[in-house]
Each structure stands twice: as C-alpha cells, then as structure tokens.
Amino acid sequence: MTPSRAPMTAPTAPAGTAREVLDAPHTLLTTMAAPVDPADPRVVEAAADLLATLRRADDRLGVSAPQIGLGWRLLAIDVSSHPRTRSCAGELVLVNPRLTQAARWETAREGCLSVPGLVGEVRRATRITVTGQRPGDGESLTFHTDAFEARCLQHQLDHLDGVLFLDRMPTARAVHRARHPQSPLRHHV
Amino acid sequence: MGLSAVTVLGIDRPGVISEVSGAIAEQGANIQDSTMTLLGDYVVMTLLVSGTLAAEKLRDHCPDLVITTVEMDGLRDPAPSPRAWFRPFARTSPGEADDGVGFVLSVHGADRPGIISAVSGVLACERGTITGMNSRLSGDLYVLIADVRIPGDVDVAALMRRLAAVGAGLGAEITFRPAVPELL
Numbered sequence: 001m002t003p004s005r006a007p008m009t010a011p012t013a014p015a016g017t018a019r020e021v022l023d024a025p026h027t028l029l030t031t032m033a034a035p036v037d038p039a040d041p042r043v044v045e046a047a048a049d050l051l052a053t054l055r056r057a058d059d060r061l062g063v064s065a066p067q068i069g070l071g072w073r074l075l076a077i078d079v080s081s082h083p084r085t086r087s088c089a090g091e092l093v094l095v096n097p098r099l100t101q102a103a104r105w106e107t108a109r110e111g112c113l114s115v116p117g118l119v120g121e122v123r124r125a126t127r128i129t130v131t132g133q134r135p136g137d138g139e140s141l142t143f144h145t146d147a148f149e150a151r152c153l154q155h156q157l158d159h160l161d162g163v164l165f166l167d168r169m170p171t172a173r174a175v176h177r178a179r180h181p182q183s184p185l186r187h188h189v
Numbered sequence: 190m191g192l193s194a195v196t197v198l199g200i201d202r203p204g205v206i207s208e209v210s211g212a213i214a215e216q217g218a219n220i221q222d223s224t225m226t227l228l229g230d231y232v233v234m235t236l237l238v239s240g241t242l243a244a245e246k247l248r249d250h251c252p253d254l255v256i257t258t259v260e261m262d263g264l265r266d267p268a269p270s271p272r273a274w275f276r277p278f279a280r281t282s283p284g285e286a287d288d289g290v291g292f293v294l295s296v297h298g299a300d301r302p303g304i305i306s307a308v309s310g311v312l313a314c315e316r317g318t319i320t321g322m323n324s325r326l327s328g329d330l331y332v333l334i335a336d337v338r339i340p341g342d343v344d345v346a347a348l349m350r351r352l353a354a355v356g357a358g359l360g361a362e363i364t365f366r367p368a369v370p371e372l373l
C-alpha cells in the first residue's frame with residue numbers, strides 16, 4: 001500500500017445486495033463494458049452490490065460489474081485473505097479503472113468466479129499502477145501494487161474488456177481442471 | 190448415453206484433428222474432453238466422447254490412423270472387455286518441414302458439436318498445424334486451447350477474420366494470439 005492511497009469507499013457508501021455471479025458462456029462476459037459516471041446513484045448502488053457480492057464467500061477475491069450482469073466499467077477486489085498477497089488495499093472499488101503501468105511479468109495459475117471448474121496459467125505483470133475513480137464522489141485514485149493484488153486487478157480489468165483468462169492461455173497445456181473445487185485455497189479472481 | 194475413450198495414433202499430417210473430430214461430430218457424438226500431443230512425428234490424441242459412436246466409421250473415415258475405442262462404462266465391470274481395433278501405420282512422409290510461426294488459439298462458448306472440426310478446418314485450409322490441444326467441458330462452457338503453427342507467408346489478419354466468422358457462427362469466442370516464447 002502506498003501512502004497516497006485514499007479510503008477505498010466513500011464514507012456514505014450504501015449497504016449493497018449480493019447478486020448472482022454469471023457463469024460463462026454469457027454475452028456480458030465477452031463484451032466490452034462502458035464507462036460510467038461515478039456519481040450516478042445507480043453506479044454507487046452497483047458498487048455497493050459488487051462489494052456485497054465479493055463479501056458473500058471467503059474464496060471471492062475480486063468481481064467485476066459484467067459478472068453481476070452490468071456492462072459497466074466497475075470492479076471490486078479484496079485479496080487480504082490470499083497467501084500470495086504482498087501489498088494489499090483491503091476492499092477496493094474502482095470506477096472506470098485503467099492500467100497505466102505494468103512491469104515484471106510472471107506466469108501463475110488463476111481461476112475465475114465465472115468459469116467454475118477450470119484454472120489456467122496466465123502471464124501477468126507483478127508491478128502495476130492503476131488509476132480510477134471512487135464511486136460516489138468520483139475522486140481520482142492512483143494505486144501502485146504488486147504480487148497477487150496486481151494479478152487480481154488485471155484479471156478484473158480484463159473482465160471490463162470482455163476478456164476471460166481463457167483468452168490469455170500461453171499454451172494448450174495451460175488450462176486445467178480445478179482439482180479440488182472445495183479447497184479453501186481455490187483462487188477466484 | 191455411453192461414454193467412450195477414443196485414442197488416435199498415427200503419422201502426423203495436416204488435417205488429422207479435423208478428420209477425427211469431424212467423423213465424431215458426423216455421428217452425433219460429443220467430445221467431452223480431449224488432449225492431443227505430438228510424440229516425434231506421431232500424433233497422439235485421446236478423446237472422451239459421449240453418445241453413440243461406431244468405431245468402424247471412424248476407422249473408415251481415417252484409414253491411415255490407429256483408432257481404438259473403449260467403452261468407459263465397461264471399465265466398471267469386474268472383467269472389462271474393451272473393444273479395441275488395431276491397424277498398421279500407413280507410413281507416409283510427414284509434411285515438408287516448415288517451422289512457421291507459433292500462435293495460441295483459444296475458443297470458448299456454449300458446447301456445440303463440431304467446434305473443433307470447424308476451427309481446425311479453417312487452420313488446415315491455411316496449412317496451419319495444431320501441435321498441441323486441450324479441450325475442456327465445464328458445465329455449459331466448452332473451452333478449446335490449441336498451439337498452432339502456421340507458415341510464415343500466411344495472411345494472419347485474413348485467417349483471424351475467418352476464425353472470428355466461424356466463432357460467430359458457432360456462438361463461440363475465438364482469440365488467436367502469437368505464442369509467447371517459453372524460454373526467456
């Protein structure tokens with residue numbers, strides 16, 4: 001976490017409702033999401049719903065608006081429970097996020113809430129900078145992060161572009177069945 | 190509805206995957222999982238297939254391949270009697286060596302018979318060869334990832350458009366990206 005980090009959610013953030021997570025195949029999961037106004041009350045509500053959806057199960061590390069049926073550029077992550085996490089912002093919700101810097105690429109295995117039963121090895125940057133806006137007041141936020149939080153953010157950013165980890169398989173051998181679907185170490189990002 | 194394992198062995202040549210998967214789809218059977226790899230100049234495929242499958246038709250369709258089928262339900266019997274057929278290799282010279290350019294093909298969408306056949310058919314038209322392949326069926330989601338090599342003179346943009354058109358026709362998402370070298 002960098003000292004410049006602002007609080008993740010506006011103090012007035014409403015309590016949200018956990019929503020159903022869409023499974024692939026679904027059009028919203030392969031469609032580019034649209035930018036939104038962070039001050040729009042519907043966006044603020046969607047941000048709260050994303051957080052509520054994220055909190056619903058311990059193995060949920062990140063979720064994007066398209067996964068709950070909204071084609072908007074909005075994501076939420078919380079990787080604080082993951083063993084591969086180093087820097088950690090805790091709960092983070094970003095509107096219209098953008099990856100502005102990426103470095104130190106590494107390949108690691110990841111899964112997706114919307115692709116149950118499969119995992120894949122994906123090459124991602126382990127040092128990144130992401131900008132975005134806070135839902136509600138629209139304050140501009142800039143995050144520098146690393147390790148698993150960086151991986152999770154890039155995975156969610158992909159969702160906003162209609163890209164699944166399956167589209168980033170480096171080889172045919174990189175997709176696997178999730179061996180132990182009930183394992184607490186399952187990485188849903 | 191039975192489940193069968195199909196193994197395919199043969200000298201690698203263009204069109205092997207397209208023919209085998211096409212012959213399976215033609216019978217209305219459905220490929221659940223599959224894996225394909227090259228061992229030397231030989232192609233080795235194992236497919237888990239659901240539905241009714243007449244192995245004779247597969248062998249007639251691809252006479253130069255050694256194709257065996259095993260009814261997986263039979264494996265639960267105390268004395269399994271797998272039906273297997275063996276044919277000698279028809280030795281043909283593998284295609285002229287062209288290392289080509291490496292790509293990774295990803296296909297995902299609703300499970301549809303014929304996806305592998307359609308996609309590998311497009312690649313075969315451009316003299317593309319599939320050097321490794323995995324497909325997975327998870328719930329309603331069908332996923333196919335293939336390592337592909339295509340000759341250096343192929344119009345990649347045109348090939349990608351044809352793949353996208355095939356994907357759209359099958360309701361599947363297709364990405365075709367240059368392979369990242371594994372040795373850095």
Ligand SMILES: [Zn+2]
Pocket residue numbers: 111112113114155159189
């Ligand atoms: Zn995901």
